[in-house]
Amino acid sequence: MTSQAPEASNRPRTRAAYVAFAESIERLCRRDPGARAALRAGLRRDVDHPRARPMHRLLTTRLPEECDDRTAQAHYTIASLIAAQPRHAFAPDQEDGEDTVAEQGVGVLEESGAPDEKAAASDSTPSYPAPYGSSFGATLGHAVIAKGASMRMSAAENRINLLTRQSLRGIHLHLPAAVNQVRATDSPIDWGQLLADLVDWPHQSGRISRRWLQDFYRITAGADRD
Numbered sequence: 001m002t003s004q005a006p007e008a009s010n011r012p013r014t015r016a017a018y019v020a021f022a023e024s025i026e027r028l029c030r031r032d033p034g035a036r037a038a039l040r041a042g043l044r045r046d047v048d049h050p051r052a053r054p055m056h057r058l059l060t061t062r063l064p065e066e067c068d069d070r071t072a073q074a075h076y077t078i079a080s081l082i083a084a085q086p087r088h089a090f091a092p093d094q095e096d097g098e099d100t101v102a103e104q105g106v107g108v109l110e111e112s113g114a115p116d117e118k119a120a121a122s123d124s125t126p127s128y129p130a131p132y133g134s135s136f137g138a139t140l141g142h143a144v145i146a147k148g149a150s151m152r153m154s155a156a157e158n159r160i161n162l163l164t165r166q167s168l169r170g171i172h173l174h175l176p177a178a179v180n181q182v183r184a185t186d187s188p189i190d191w192g193q194l195l196a197d198l199v200d201w202p203h204q205s206g207r208i209s210r211r212w213l214q215d216f217y218r219i220t221a222g223a224d225r226d
Helices: 002-031 033-040 050-062 069-083 094-103 108-112 115-121 136-145 153-163 168-183 191-219
Strands: none
Touching: 002 033, 002 050, 002 069, 002 191, 033 050, 033 069, 050 069, 069 168, 069 191, 136 153, 136 168, 136 191, 153 168, 153 191, 168 191
16 A cells, blocks of 8 residues: 555656646747657657657657656657647747746746735645546547537547557557547647556556546447447
8 A cells, every 4th residue: 555655646746747748849849840840750650760860859858867768659659749730739829928938937927026926936835737637538528529520429439449459559559540530629638648648558558548438438428329
C-alpha cells in the first residue's frame, strides 16, 4: 500500500508537465510554420527514422530529463499529431499575447495591480491539473454526440475497439487516423492526457484501454446505434 503513495502524489505534477509540453508545441506551431512542418513530417515515424531528425532540434530540450526511448517516442508522436492539425487551428489569437507575456517572465497579475490577485499569486501552494484529464475514449464519445458533423456510432466503436487492442507500436501507428476522424467533428483532444496514456501504455495498456472504453460508452449511452 505505501509503495503506491509516491506514484499517486506525483501524478498531478507529472500530468502538469505533459500539459505544459503540449501547450509549448501548440505555441511553437502557431508561431513557426517551418517548425510545424518539421514536426508534421515525423507523423507515424520512429524517433530514429531519418525524417524525424529535424524534430530533435525542436524537441530535445522539451523532453523530460533522462527519459527512455519509449517516453521520447510518446512525446514525438504527440508533437507530430498537434502539428498535423489544419492550419486554421494555429491562427493567432488572444492566447498568443498571453503566452508571450508568460514566456518573458512577466506575470499578468503583476501588471493588473489588483492586490487580492497579487496575494493569491504569492501563495506557495502550487496548482496542478486534475490527476486525470479527458481520455481519448471520451473524445471519441463526444465526436459521436456532436451536433452537425457527428461521427457515426459504428465507426467510432470500431475505431476504439481497434485502438484498445494495439501493442505499443500499433497505438502510435493507428492514432493519426483516429485523430483525423474526430477533428472533423471539432471535438477537443486533451493532448496532455493522451501523452500521459502513451507514456504509460507499455505497462498499463489494460487499465488505459478500460478507461477509454468506459468513458466512450458512458458518453454514448443515449446515442442511436447505426
